[in-house]
Amino acid sequence: MPQFIEDDTFGMYFEEFEHTAWRLETRRGYGSDRAGDKYRRYLETGEVPDDSQRPWCVNVRAQTERGKRIERVRIVDNPPTHEQRFLLAAAAVNNAVGENIRSLWRTDAEKAALPATDFWLFDSRRALVLHFDDADGYLGAELVEDAERIVRFCQVRDTAWHHAIQREEFVAQVSSIV
Template sequence: MPLVPFEEIAHLFSEFEHTAFRLETRRGYASDRQGARFQAFMRGTDPQPEPDHPWNVNVREKTAAGARFSRVRIIDEPPTDAQQFLMATAAGNIAAGEDIRVLPRGEAVRLALPGYDFWLFDSQAMVRMHIDDTDTTVGVELVEDQAQVLAACRARDAAWPLAVPTAEAWAQVRSSV
């Protein structure tokens, strides 16, 4: 399947019926590092929630209708600056209705989780993120092959019960710095 721009699959976030799950495997994302919120975070300013951000509006609408957004972020020990930023900003996503958890990288390796990011929609379709060495998303691939989708479901099911809520992990990280 050819790579397409992320915008070509964006409709899936409003069209899925039951579940949208994300596995995040990177040590950071270029889009975060380039943003003003990340720069302010690096100067010691806590990121403020953005309840009117289109992402959070969609999450609220979908969860109010009974759908579920969840994700597992793999983090290093200690977490990178970019991973700390993601934990710090998670509160806004969680307030909108997402369930975001973290899993230590060593545990992800032990579980043999995929080494790539993906979204899984209704356990029927997977969007594999293609990210280059600079942590920039260069395109996405819509995967409907049932063997690959099943592998993503298994990865989700292995990671989820071992991952801890982001707020718990973030509190531990903050108390150690």
């Protein structure tokens, strides 16, 4: 069983990184999204509210204004699940405050042999591997500092980023399959 960090220390990684914070998201949905009001409103209206003043966005803005990068690649099914459509819509706010969220079709991720592992990579030195149960519920984050595993995460990052598509272009592709 992996050794999880204390949940109350999770946020400090996003304040203390020096250059880059990068994430791979591989799941078809997240229990925390499905449980939230924002997701329910999206299902009812098809719209995502501007919540650019929430703590995550405030920190992203502060970090990127210091010249740091916060990026992620989301793996998306074809057709996208409701949760993936929600995340694609919600990414507009994140991108507007300085985060760079891109998407990659699952078939392309599989061709590139990307793992089905969600993780954050910080400064190419440490990672938080996110663990979930079968219902997409968050179980905890495992701190990884082993050089061999970090090199593999860096390779995954480079491959995923190379193949990922910017949000606006991806939205157009999704719209064309509906």
